[in-house]
Amino acid sequence: MGGSEVILLDFWASMFGMRVRIALAEKGIEYEFKEEDLVNNRSPFLSKMNPVHKKIPVLIHNGKPVCESLIAVQYIDEVWKGKAPLLPSDPYQRAQARFWGDFIDKKVYDHGAKIWKTKGAEQEESKKGLIECLKLLEGELGDKPYFGGESFGYLDIALVPFYSWLYTYETFGKFSVEAECPTLIGWVKRCMDKESVSKSLADPLKVHDLVLLLKKKHGLE
């Protein structure tokens, strides 16, 4: 689709931004990456592109903004139809992919955030919650190479960016995801073999450093 302008307003450590990066890479779409400095100030441009939530990622296609990462991934799949389909073609499989994507957004993210933001009993509860979620997802994966089956797709894209944050969760929560969910770690490694994934994910050690900075900044030590 030559001649169309694609901008991604994003933040390097955002697992939601990473989802959109992976989708764009899968489709071979060229785009401009515009970094938002979420640690310090939200730019006026972000407030203009996402007035309702003022959050990244925002995919801007020919000047029109698409907000919410999984909505953007579906948009990318529908506009650039010809290559690398992200959602399955069967409506029931699509519904399952959307269901689990919604599950990840509602449960995985919140538990993970609480692991590094809290201490004591609350942290312990979040850690248990996260492991439970990951085990459910591992069950959903089964013995398939990807959540999408033989091909990498929407649900793989929805979950794999959390790998950048696993080291942080494990360090603060004092647990090992590999010990609890070995099949899931096998799946992560398979995904990381794809350039679209390895080039889109943030370095887990850098994410950990960012969290140390954020904890200090917000007095959460």
Next chain:
Amino acid sequence: MGEVKVFGVRRSPYSCRVEIALKLKGIKYDFIEEDLSNKSPLLLKYNPVHKKIPVLVHNENPIAESLVILEYIEETWKGTPILPEDPYQRAMARFWSKFIDEKCMPALLKAAVKERENKKAIEEAAELLKILENELEGKKFFGGDNIGLVDIVADFIGYWLGLIQHVTGLELLTKEKFPNLCEWSHEFLSSSIVKESFPPSDHLLEYIRSWLSANPSK
């Protein structure tokens, strides 16, 4: 068509969303009313992750989460589309549906029901309604000329909220502050399919009254 079942609760706006979509598309289905205080083994089998209604079961295949169900209905039965064809318009419809579900619904339930004496909760809910009010500008429905995904997802605002206000005296969704939303609600409720999908107002009013007296405001 296959065999279609809906596990739901007639007084739930989430459950009604599924019924509106199926009726709009002319799909026949069996409705199984669940007792939420005593969930059926079938419901727990069909939705082991969340154990909630609504669940759509099509040819023995279960789908949970109302927004996921609505998209499945749209993709499976092509007549009377509830999503536009243009990818950007579809993205916008999904955005507003998510906004209503994740931001508006919790805020409205808090302001109208759970913390109904809380002025701040009412103000916050009003701010969110203002965003929807602006989105309706110049449009008959959120979906344009016809009822679409966003209208269906906004069913609580279109029907339940007015009835709750009638019982509690809450003045949140008023013609003065939200002329577009009130006009939209009127249009929405004029649809015979929408009316058929909702419990009758006297039933719902009775339910609201008894719930409110059993659950004093926090």
